[in-house]
Amino acid sequence: MRVDLGNALSDVATPGLSREALDELDERVADAHERIQRGRDESEHGYAALNLPDTANPDAIRRAVEPFADAEAVLTVGIGGSALGAATLARALPSETDAFFLDNVDPEHVTRLLDSLPLADTAVNVVSRSGTTAETLANFLVVREAMDDAGVDWTDRTFVTTGEEGNLRRLAETEDLPALAVPDGVPGRFSVLSTVGLACAAIQGHDIDAILRGAGDEADRLAGSLYDSPAYAYGAASYALEERGAAVNAMMPYAESLETFAEWFAQLWAESLGKDGRGQTPARALGATDQHSQLQLYRAGPHDKMVTLVRPEERADRDIPHTDLDGLSYLGGSSLGDLLDAEFEATEASLAAAGQPNVRVEIDRIDERSLGELLYGMEAACVLYGELAGVKTFTQPAVEWGKKAARGLLGGGDFEEADAVAEKTTLTVE
C-alpha cells in the first residue's frame, strides 16, 4: 500500500497539514506505535487483531470448510463485522462459487434471495462473534426453515463461526455442526483476516495465505514514524485533518470491485473512532461514478471533509474502439482503464485546485496479496488514529441502547429503552 499525503498539505488544502505540524505529530506517532506494539505483544483486546497475519491458521480454516468445497454458492448469515470483511473479499475477487450475504432483516429481500438460491448446493456460514445478534439469529432460523421446506438437510450444509460462548456455539454443539472459532481479542470490524473473513474466501477458492502474506507485509512496515509506515501516515493524517475540521472522510475507490471495501471501511472508521463527541464520518463513494453525483459537494461545498482516493495501479483493461463519431475521436484508441486513471488524476487535481484535502492510496492490483495489504493497512491506520485521539478504539457501547429497545419491543425482556420508543415526540406531516 502506498499513501500520498501531498494534497493534504497546508500549501495545497484547507484544512491542511504543514510539514512542521506533521513532524510534530510524528513524535506522538512514535509513542502510539510503542503502545500498539505493547498491546500486540500482550495480545490485548483489539490490538491482537494486528497479529492475525501470524496468528491466523489458514490450514485449519481450509480443513474446516473442506466439506463445503463442492458448493455452488456460499451464503454468509452475519451482520456488521461478521459480514463486511468476507463481502469485501468476495466482491473484489472473482470466483466460480457465488457468495451471498444476509446482513439485514428485510423480509422482501430475504425471501427473494432464498427463492433464488440452489439451497441443496449452498453452504451456509452463520457468523456471529457474540452469538446473540438478533438479525443474524433471526435470519438463520428463516434459512433453516427454508432448507427444511426444500427438503434439504440444513445440518449438512451449515457451519458456524462464533465465539466460545453464546447461542450459536450451543447450537453448533447440540446439532454437531462444524464450528470455527472467532479468535479472542479480535473485535468484529477487525476480523476480516481471521476465520470470520477467510472462511467464505476459502470456500470460494481464494488464496487466503496470500491475503495473510500481504497483511504481513503491511505489518512489517509498521514503525515508529509515519514517514516509514503508509498505514500510520494515513491514520495520522486523517486524525490531524479531523482536528482541523475535516469531520467527514469520503472513501472513494476507483474500482467497482472495491465498492464493498468502502462499506467495510465505514464500519471500521465509524464504530472505532465515533466516540466522546468526536470522530470522522465515513462517506462511501465510488470513482468515477460519484464524480457525477457527489463531486460538486466535495469541490464546492464546505471545507469539512477529506477525500480518500483509492486505486489499483494495474488492472485488466478494455480498449475503446476507434470512432469517427463527432467529438468522440479522442476516446477511440485509448482504453477504459486509461479513461478511469485520467478521471482519478483529474478528480484528485480538481479537489486540490479547490483547496479540498485529499489523500491518494494505491495498491499494485486487486488480488489477494494487495487486498491483504490494504485491509491490514486501514486497520492499523484506524488503531493509530484511535491512539492519537485518545478514544477506546475497540469498543462500541453506543450500539447497545437500540438493541435493548428493539428486544423490548419484541417482548424479549423489560428494557426502559423500549419504553422510550413509545414516548417519541411527533410532528407528522402527511
Ligand SMILES: O=P(O)(O)OC[C@H]1O[C@](O)(CO)[C@@H](O)[C@@H]1O
Ligand atoms: O458478530 P456479532 O456479535 O453478531 O456482531 C455483529 C456486529 O454488531 C456489532 O456488535 C454492532 O452492533 C458490531 O460491532 C459487530 O460487528
